[in-house]
Each structure stands twice: as C-alpha cells, then as structure tokens.
Amino acid sequence: MTVTKLRWIVLTISFILLILGGWAGLDLGGYLPAYACPFVGSSRGGVCFFFRLQWILAAGTIEAFQALGKHLIFFSILVILIGRAWCGWICPFGFIQDLLDLVRRKLKIGYLRFPERLRDGLGIVKWVFFFIALLIPLWVAYPLLAPSVAADLRQPFCTLCPGKYILPLVVGDTGDVAVDFQSATTITMSVLGLVFSVITIGGAFFKKRFWCPYCPMGLLMSWYKKIAFIKLKKESQKCTMCEVCYNVCPVDIEQVFKEREREDVTFSDCILCMKCIEYCPEDDALRATFLGKSIYRSTRKGFSERLRTVSASLKKRKKESLEHGNGK
C-alpha cells in the first residue's frame, strides 16, 4: 500500500465521520483543526475550531473568555499530536480539493503553478483572514463603532470561507448557497464568500490544494511546527536536489529540496501529505518522524515502483528469466 492510497483512505473516512458522522450520533467536539463545518447541519461529526473561536470572542463575556482558554488548550493538544497532518490527512475541505485534483489527473490535464512572486504576494491573504477572524468578533462583542454593521458580522470568517458554501452542498443542503439579503453588510460578506467559493472550486481543479495557502487555521497551526510530534526531516548529503519533491508538492514548497543545512524541513505551509517522501528517489534522503522516531523513509526502490518507471516490459523480462531459470 502506498502512502497516497493510505492517505486517500484516511481522508475519505475522516470526511465521512466529520461531515456525515452526526447522523450516527458522532460528536468530536468544537475545537477540531479541520474544516468540520457546522453549516452542514445535523450530520456534522464535529465543529471547526475557528467557528467556535469566533463565537466565543463575539460573546465577549467573562465566561466566554474562560471557555477560550479551554478551547485553545484542546486545540493545541490536537495540533501538537500530529501537526499539520490534520490538513493533509483529515480536513474534509482538503478532501474536496484533492478530489477535484484527481478528476483533473484522470482527464490528463496539466496543472497550474503560480510564479514565485505571485505566491509571495498572496502570502498575505491568510493573515488578512486571520485578523478578520480574530478582531472582528471582538468588535462584535464591544461595538463602539457602527454597532449595526458589527451586529451583522457575527462569524465573519465563516461567511467568507468557501467551506461554508461548498461542504453543505455535499449533503445536499443548498440553503447556504445564497446571498444573504438582510443588510448591506451581509450582502457584501456573502457575495464575497460565494465568489471565493467559485474561485476555489475552479482553482482547486487546476491547482493542487488551491485553498490551503490562504487558510488562517493553517497559519495558526504552522506556529506549532517546532513542537508538533510529526516532522519532516532531510539528510542533506543524500539529497541530489533533483526537484522531484517540489514538483509533487501540493503546496509548492521549494525549500525542501533547496535546504542544505537544517535537518528539520517542516515548513509553515507543509501539510505533511508525505508525497515528497513517497516520490524522493534517494534512499533515506527524506523521512517523516514521530517524536524523533522515523515512521516513513524515502527509497529508490519505492520510487521506481510507484512511478511505474519499472515498466511492464521489465516485469515481463523478469518473469521470463525466472521461467527460464526454472526450466533449467
């Protein structure tokens, strides 16, 4: 079983649990570091950390802030356990994006890669979302300015998040895919959200993991990378800088193959999908560790097998030579 297959299985199971688990009475809590979107309704199997975070901040009461501490601690424990593997292996929205990517692959259409400058420029987007999710709820709690606008904002990031519009669609709930005509504020926010959703669906078809670099939760999770238990490590001397890891990386991390000194190559955007290890052609050049223990290593043999560079003709030859040997 290849890691890609294993990841598909885990992603699918997590998707079913988080999006449909509610029907079986599953409730994994409100501090999940994944897009377990509450807007899918009663079928949800848990709630996204950011939904509850905004809700707590917007409440503004002492009790709410006490709950905030507990909320953060639970979230931190979850993130420290497996780092951003939440994004690569569990997040239902990641699953949707990977699915779109799979359709593209099957249609044998090439992928899109943003140039470095554009990627750098777009790096600010997640920060914008992050501050929207953090500061606007506080304004909602203490509406010193324009209270009517504040009242309509409630969960500002959720209204902008494409997950809110796309994930409910999966369970057949089209109710969220609409402009909210309540006020000018709600119209603006929901139109923006819908625009982001359309862009994300189109984007994820042509670009691997289109949304992930803009996710504010990913940003928050990346701050745990030093203490998270799962890490991506590299042995520089074994690396030939062949660029394969960059070409298979869904979030376009270049530093992994360019790094020549550090052993720890878990970069901020890394979603620990481990594709780079899977497709690294050098023995032991890349590996994943859990609490310092290697759990997965790169091998040339694995590379050849997975890329089917060892083609059918070679296998045939092997078989023939075996038969020939037996004949003797």
Next chain:
Amino acid sequence: MEMENKAIRKDPENTLTRSRKRKERLLKGLVNSSWSVLEELEANPGLPNGMAYFIDVMKEAFSNNGAHRLLVSPENKKDGRRIVGAYCIMVPEELIYAAGAVPVRLCGGSYETSLAGDELVPRDTCPVVKSSIGFTSLDLISLYSMCDAVIIPTTCDAKRKMGEELSKLTEVWMLEVPHIKDGEGARRQWLQQLYILKKNLESFTGKRFMKRKIGRKALGASIRMIGDAQYQARRLYDIRKSATPVILGREAMLAINAYGFVEADRWTDAMARLNDELEVRVGGKAPAARRRAPRIMIAGCPPIFPNWKIPLLIEEMGAVIVTDESCMGNRYLYDPVGHTENSLTDMMVGLAARYIMPCVCPSFAPNEDRLFRLLQMAEEFAVDGVVYHVLKGCVIYDFELARVEKIMKEKDIPLMRIETDYSPEDLEQLRTRVEAFVEMLGTKKKNR
C-alpha cells in the same frame, strides 16, 4: 589557411591524395587504439560473460566503423528513422525517442581525431571538443556521419563554441542551459527550451506537411523505456558498493558508456543480464580484484571511450575503481524523471527538472551539490582514494579541485590530481605516479 589554398591551387591532386591518406592513417590509428583497449579488457580472465555485449558494441562502433548497424533492428531492417546526435548529458533523450528518432552520444574520446581537431580550434581547447570536431570534420566513422542533426547544450565555453564550429559541417541545434539553476526564471527558461526542442523534433521527424506530434503517450513510453535503463544502471551502481568488488571499474564504466551507441531497450536487456550475473557473484569466491585492493573513485573529467588511459592505469596497478562521477559513467543514467501524472505538462516539467537540477556538471555555478554528491559517494562506496582527472583545457573541473580536495581531506581520503589529454606520451610518467598513489593507499589501508 592561405598557404593551404595556395597549395591546393598549385597541386590539387596531390593535396587530395594527401588528405585521403591522412584520413586513412587516422582511421587506422583509431581502430588500433580502440581495439587494444578492448583487447586488454578481454584479457581479464574474470571478465563477466555479460560484458561481451558491451565490448561488441564498442568494437562495432569504433573498430568496425559500424555504428549505423547497431541501430538497425534485425526485425525492422529498413526503418529509416532519423538519428540525432547528442553532446553532453543534458540532452533529454526521452524527447528524441518520443519523436520516433534515435539518439546517439557523440562526445569524442579519440586521440587520433583530437589531433585532427587540433588544427581547427585554439590550442588550449579540451581534447573532448578537439576530438568531436575532428570526428565530424574528417567524417571518420559512421557514428558521426549518420547523424541527421546534433544537439549541443550550452554548458562550458568549449562546448558552446564547438556548436558554432560544427554548424558549418552539420545541422546543429543549440540548447541553452542556464548556468545558475536555482532561480525560478532560469528553470522556466529551460522548460521553454525543451518545448522548442520538442517542436523542432516534431517537424524534423514528421513527413512533409505532416507534423508528427509528441503526445503524452509517446513521451510516457520513452520515459518508461529510459526509466528501465536507469533502473538497471542503478542496480549496477548498488552492486559496485559490495565490499569485495565483483566487477572492475574499467568494465562497468565501459558498459555504461556503451549506452550512448545503442537503443535504450536493447542496452537494458544486456545490462539486466550482466546484473543478474554480478548479483550471483556478490559474496562469491571469485572477486574481481584483491579483497584489500584500494577502492578508488575517479572524479573530474569523464574518461570517454576509447580514451581508457586512466581507468586502465589505475586497475593495472592493483587498485579497483568502485565509482566515478563521469557524465559518461555513473552520472549518465543516475537521476530519474519524476513525473507523477499522465499529463504532458507534468512530464515536461519532470524532464526539465531531471536534466539540470540534480546535474553536477561544473559548468553550473554555484555547484555546491557536487560536493555533497562526492561525499555521499565516498561514503557509500567506502572509497580509499580519489583520482581527480583533469583533461587539459577543462578549466571548470580544475577550478573545483580545491573545494573537492578540501572536503576529501576532512574525510581523510587522499586525492591525486592527474592532468592529461588523450595522447599516450605521458603514459610512463603517469604510471609511476599512479603506482606510488596506489601503493600509498594500500599501506594506509593495511595500517588501519
């Protein structure tokens, strides 16, 4: 030049016969020198049976002047495919195969033709370029004359200018290689170059008014075909790591060198057989060299057949070449194409990456990767000493000597620099030096 013209005007007949005679003399020299190298290889009683194919390929291409015969498959006698010559390791052979043409590797390694090239290029040019130009201008053997076009990547200065010179004699396509490969712009430009090459090949191999498109199926098939060859080359690479050597370096290097003159799938078959044979030998009772023979890595300029001077010398002195970083040797088929999708885009990106990113040709700067590669090889192959081969005129390999010397010193691995060309004149002097070096390594190994 003027003198020559005058001479021709004066006595055209005589000059013509003279040049024909000279050509005959050089061809005879080439045949003899390649024959004597192959004879020496064959004289080894422990020569693996699987080597016979590769030695035959070299005989056919150089001693029998039959390189064209090597590419005609017995089942498809008159296939009329185009033949494209490639200089340097950076020519993506996958594209050539996908276009329905066949690549051959042309970098020259013959002393005789380097003499002929001497008159056409500056004195300080490296013998590889001298020999390549000599081969082409003299039209000496079919390996060169059968090429319908040659592709020359702009790697070092000499190769670049060689492209210009050769374009007077044959159809030349230059391939612009970025020298600083880290930047995104450089990589995109290189990818662009491959798309241009693809287009050129398409119109080159297609019939009139009928372009033959290189599709993802054809490209995927040729990537797999070369991937198979690389898989076998890697097997040989791993076999050579074994503590008791099971194949001599001069033989292994020749086997890989032969890849340049035959079709990849046939080479793969032969290599698979050789590997099967060698794998049985690993741990067996008949090592290819003494158990305590110093293990040597050849670094620096590539020994190119028939210039087998350095490999023969080293192993004659009782050492064994366990690895090399030659672009006609270990490096030739080491790095694979890493495409994971079946789209043309992904294949082209994978191809572009394979041909420059892991390449440690010193024409790149900065070229830190090479030091990492050499250290890794020294470790993997338990190297006792490094012979740093500098072909006279190859400034870039010589430039990096100091860095390589430094890292090897840190690992306590002795290094000897040998500067030479293709001429047999300095053979005796080199023999003494190599002998002393090998002896020193032997004593060092014993005392450890």
